[in-house]
Amino acid sequence: MSLNMHIVVCIKQVPDSAQIRVHPVTNTIMRQGVPAIVNPYDLVALEEALRLKDRYGARITVLSMGPPQAEGALRKALSFGADEAILLTDRSFAGADTLATSYALASAIRKIRLDIPVDLVFAGKQTIDGDTAQVGPGIAIRLKMQLLTYVSKIETIDLDKSELTVQRRAEGGVQVLKTRLPALITVLEGINEMRFATMSDMFRAARYPIRVWDKDAAGIEDISKIGLKGSPTVVSKVFAPTPRTQKAEIIQTQSDQPGDVAATLLAKMFARFPQLRDAIGRRGE
Amino acid sequence: MSNPTAPTPPAARPAGRRKFExxxxxxxxxxVWVFIEHERGAVHPVSFELLGEGRKLADQLGVELAGVVLGAAGEHTRRFCQDAFCHGADLCFLLEDPVLAQYRNQPYSRALTDLVNKHQPEILLLGATTLGRDLAGSVATTLQTGLTADCTGLAIDPENxxxxATRPTFGGSLLCTIVTLxxxxxMATVRPRVMSMPARNDTRSGRVIEEPLALLETDVVTKLLEFIADDKRAEVNLPFADIIVAGGRGMKRPxxxxxxxxxxEVLGAEVGATRPVVQSGWVSADHQVGQSGKTVRPKLYIAAGISGAVQHRVGMEGSDVIVAINQDASAPIFDFATYGIVGNxxxxxxxxxxAFRQHLATEKLAV
Known part of the structure; x- marks a missing residue:
């Protein structure tokens, strides 16, 4: 199988938000012990890239920007079958918003494609910590690649003609789009299931020399466009949401039988919120 | 030595951490501009919600509120402009061209970027839909400006x-306010159902400013081969559902x-779910409510086996009535639900x- 396609997959290491807790008294984030994971949406993108590798033969480079610990995310990606891993890490990248992040990642991809031309860039549909969905489009615009967001299926790739046909989730339906390579694809969640890492890939990943690039190695041309300095948006304050003081009215009955509890709830609810009588059982009328 | 005239105190530093020119x-x-999104002959409700919010911002700034309508002739673009006026816009910018017949990133980005460069709005708001996020991310990069996603509050800083723009951070456990100085x-995006719907005023009107599109179909690389419309009956419309019954990990098994x-089914409700449940594959992702899913504000939200983690809470706390069922009496959901049932x-x-089935049967008899 020829290695005639080169795919870059952008991934991010994020705190597992399901395990973040707010301190009940001080209302601050309790970060201790919150495990770092690969952004789950990025794994969907990686799996889609791996499937293209199975189908057409491809070389997959995973790229991440973050602190030195983000190496862990790249090793994870290698264990699933990625071929090459690059970590952008430099103090001057810190504090980047989405515009500055897409500048740094696009610079690195330009550098990568000096060695081997890049046909496709993959990204998750969004991260679970920032939830912005802006970095993928930002990279595509900077690299003048065709942008395909929320892709639910890659139908065909014709490498000879440099053509690509995909299904894209849009409001109210699915678009079938045909475009030219190179393209940037952000992948919809739930379209595939991540494969298991093989033993040999896990061993390879553990020992693999991940390339670590600082701002110079990443080919950053304009240092005023990275990090905090390159970010048009500024966080002016962070605060805890106003805690609700109203607690739930607990429905209890003497018998504690589910049927009695249900009947009591309905009676109380319809008495206090009579408008709900009209709302229920309405569909299809 | 006396000093008859008190020295003028040094000019008070304006409270001004954000003092800047x-x-x-x-x-x-x-x-203030609002991008008017439309599909299949109707304006997306999020655009009206944004016009309601944009009206307040424009009034506070003493400027006009404009809608931006892009589309092809025959897509009722004039009616969409009128709809925008009825929801608060003073004027609409209209670009009508066959190239804009269905959303594609390249022509829409080009159209919106050119309009912004020519008419120079200070604020541009879009819905955080698949279309709005795709378009906003591209346009902000081309314009090299700041974009804040998924805002839950918009206000004008009176000082400057x-x-x-306020949005949830850390998976929804904190809020942060972001400015673009x-x-x-x-630029900012807001999810459907986060802002309330302004009342429609049919007596309002406004002016339409038409602009040409500087792009030919032959310049557009991506071609639309087909549009497969969702089956309306099978469609999950969580954000606009009146009643939602949702389940979490406490349901134990798929x-x-x-x-x-x-x-x-009995309530005529939509089915909702938490992220762990969706990730375990018990239900499809279009049912997900919360920070990484949909924001909902139904009249009634029934949460079964949901602990009420912040990531879920931010997506559903706008519900009128919340009924929570959970085995753990100390689950956080009981801190903000309307009614709680501690049980299996x-x-x-x-x-x-x-009980609901019986209630509905009796109601029917009574009519």
Whole structure:
């Protein structure tokens, strides 16, 4: 199988938000012990890239920007079958918003494609910590690649003609789009299931020399466009949401039988919120 | 030595951590714009919600509120402009061209970027839909300006007239306010159902400013081969549902989720779920409520086996009435639900299904 396609997959290491807790008294984030994971949406993108590798033969480079610990995310990606891993890490990248992040990642991809031309860039549909969905489009615009967001299926790739046909989730339906390579694809969640890492890939990943690039190695041309300095948006304050003081009215009955509890709830609810009588059982009328 | 006249106190430093002078080139940027999204002959409700919010911002700034309508002739674009006026817009920018017949990133980005460069709005708001996020991310990069996603609050900082956009951070456990100081326009996206719907006023009207599109179909690389419309009956429309029955990890097993569906069926409700449940594959992702899913504000939200983690809470706390069923009496969901039932959801859900079914049967008899 020829290695005639080169795919870059952008991934991010994020705190597992399901395990973040707010301190009940001080209302601050309790970060201790919150495990770092690969952004789950990025794994969907990686799996889609791996499937293209199975189908057409491809070389997959995973790229991440973050602190030195983000190496862990790249090793994870290698264990699933990625071929090459690059970590952008430099103090001057810190504090980047989405515009500055897409500048740094696009610079690195330009550098990568000096060695081997890049046909496709993959990204998750969004991260679970920032939830912005802006970095993928930002990279595509900077690299003048065709942008395909929320892709639910890659139908065909014709490498000879440099053509690509995909299904894209849009409001109210699915678009079938045909475009030219190179393209940037952000992948919809739930379209595939991540494969298991093989033993040999896990061993390879553990020992693999991940390339670590600082701002110079990443080919950053304009240092005023990275990090905090390159970010048009500024966080002016962070605060805890106003805690609700109203607690739930607990429905209890003497018998504690589910049927009695249900009947009591309905009676109380319809008495206090009579408008709900009209709302229920309405569909299809 | 006396000093008859008290020395003038040094000018008080304006409370001003954010004291700054806007670049003179950027002072020309005036007005608040809302991108009017439409599909299949109707304006997306999120655009009206944004016009309601945009009206307040424009009034506070003393500027006009404009809608931006892109589309092809025959797509009722004139009616969409009128709809925008009825929801608060003073004027609409209209680009009508066959190239804009269905959303594609390249022509829409080009159209919106050119409009912004020519007419220079200070604020540009878009819905955080698949279309809005795709378009906003591209346009902000081309314009090299700031974009704040998924805002839950928009306000004007009286000190420097900049847009203060508030959004959840850390998976929803905290809120942060973000400003874009020396860049224009200030861009933000807002999810459907986060802002309330303004009342429609049919007596309002406004002016339409037409602009040409500087792009030919032959310049557009991506071609639309087909549009497969969703089956309306099978479509999950969580954000606009009146009633939602949702399940979390406390449902324990995928087959128990049928109990959630049974209650939803009787109530004519949509089915919702938490992220862990969606990630375990018990239900499809279009059912996900919360920070990484949909924001909902139904009249009634029934949460079964959901602990009420912040990531879920931010997506559903706008519900009018919340009923929570959870075995753990100390679950955070009981801190903000309207009614709580401490018990086994696998027993309570069937009981509720039976009780609602009986209630509906009696109502029918009474009519």
């Amino acid at each position: 806007l670049d003179p080139r950027l002072k020309a940027y005036k007005g 007239r900049s847009l203060a 020396n860049y224009r326009p200030q 087959d128990n989720f049928q109990l959630v569906r049974d209650l939803a 959801a696998m027993q309570i859900l069937p009981a509720l299904t039976a």
